[in-house]
Amino acid sequence: MVLARTETWARTRTLIARRRILWLLISRDLKVKYSDSTLGYVWTVLEPLTMAAVYWFVFSRIFPRGTAASEPYLVFLLLGMLPWQWASAVISGSPRSISGEARLVRSVDVPREIWVLRTVGSKFVEFLFSLPVLFAFMIILHTGANWYILMWPLAMALMWVTLLGFAFILAPVCVMFSDMERLMRIMVRILFYMCPVLYGSEKVLQSKHINPVIKAFYEYNPFTTVLSMFRGAVFRNELPPVSTAVHGTIVAFALLIIGLVVFRRLEPDVLKEI
């Protein structure tokens, strides 16, 4: 069995022992991102901000939004888009987790999981950096927050599990299949509209007009749970139903386990390939 317990334990222990390398890689990513341009930080928040502004315009001034989201829509949007940016950056970036660092992977003997952890971690730190912008808008627009904001660490943990699952599958598979990266870009685009980013999950889960298969997709999609948990801190009605949260969590952990199995199966071949 690939996931033999002793093996998993030994790998986890080496990973913990070499965690310094993970910090190094993450800080290197941030340095590269922020050191060469004084506008570094602006770039991190510019994309979600401008996109949020555009969506706000489209769905507040052009299309009637109805009950699909709560007011103020701009805060509602940012609460979805900032975590989503983390997710989409990981899904579209993880195909290059290993192949993008081929020379390092070929010459430094660290547990290979580190390259995947590094992708998720770097994007996570960027997400944390973007939160002050959200808080600023929450203050300006007087939305306040409720005690469910204390659930955020839980939401972040669930996001980590989900994204690690994705990245552990994508990083090795994309080394073997060179056109996978392009497919992923399309995937991210589809997922963006198929996850409650622009609209609330409540609307979909309660709807009578949506096909049950699609509804099930939302129900079991871990992103639904994560995004709704983030929103719940401001918009209480957005909190995910317990059943949805349980289903999403189960799927997230299943993804992670599948990811670990795939990663270890492909590891020897990936190392030959890069």
Next chain:
Amino acid sequence: MGRASQSGPMIIADDLGIQFHVNRRRRMKVREFLAKGKTGAPGGQEEFWALRNVSFQIDRGEAVGIIGGNGHGKSTLLRLISGVMIPDEGSAWVKGGSSKVAPLIEVTGGFEGELTVRDNIWLAAGLKGLSRKQIGAKFDEIVEFAEIAHRLDTPFRHLSSGMKAKVGFSVVTSVDRPIVLVDEVLSVGDRAFKNKCFIRMEELLGQGKTVLLVSHSAVQVERFCKRGIYLRDGRLIDDGPVSEVLTRYGRDADKLAEDDRSALRARRRAARMLRNGRGGEEPDDEIALGAPRRRPTAAGAADAERARREADLDD
């Protein structure tokens, strides 16, 4: 040089084997995967063993030269020992685990073009396993050895490739590990730097480190190593005193070169006859000259030639 301070095996290769696809590209497109099914790798199914049935034991303080032509498994062997590749057969055991190995492979891996040389030294040394304290203690030494003090705040991508290699070599050799794997890096840099590299190699050997050296230069191998391991087509052909192993390699390479020359002569003859027959319209000579290079034996011949040339150059 190379005395065994404490004896005992440091590296044990046990029936080591690793398999590649013929074109070394297993990569395929999803659409090929869907069209041909799981087994339909492009370029056919053929696989070959880059290394097979390779067994040896290396003791503490030994300096071993890995000898063989291009593409005969030398670098793959070093990668297996350093743990950055996983064998399909057998095992490569290293005393204390692969964290005891300092691989001088891809020395410029881990450098980021956008960051300054200073930042890069910190990062790369950290990635190769040095703690902050160790880097702090060794930083000046690394800079001095790489002769890079005047460019510390330049973005790394602005350095010339030789300078990059110098920094890489300097960082990698400052990592203090009992086993050092050296893959062709001694040929980087200008002559002065090369000499410094040699001195550092001798220092490493003097400290009783176990060294594995891959080089095409017979002179380099003989200078540093007492023992040689000769690989051909991924098989271990010879393992013994370095001079004997080098002689055998030289004989093989000469023989291949001779085969190749006679093949070339035969082709020229055939081409000349063809040209005479057709009235000399086609520039056959060029074609005939170019073709044998692609024969598998050409690599051996080129190696032998380079080895001889380098031997002349070095001393």
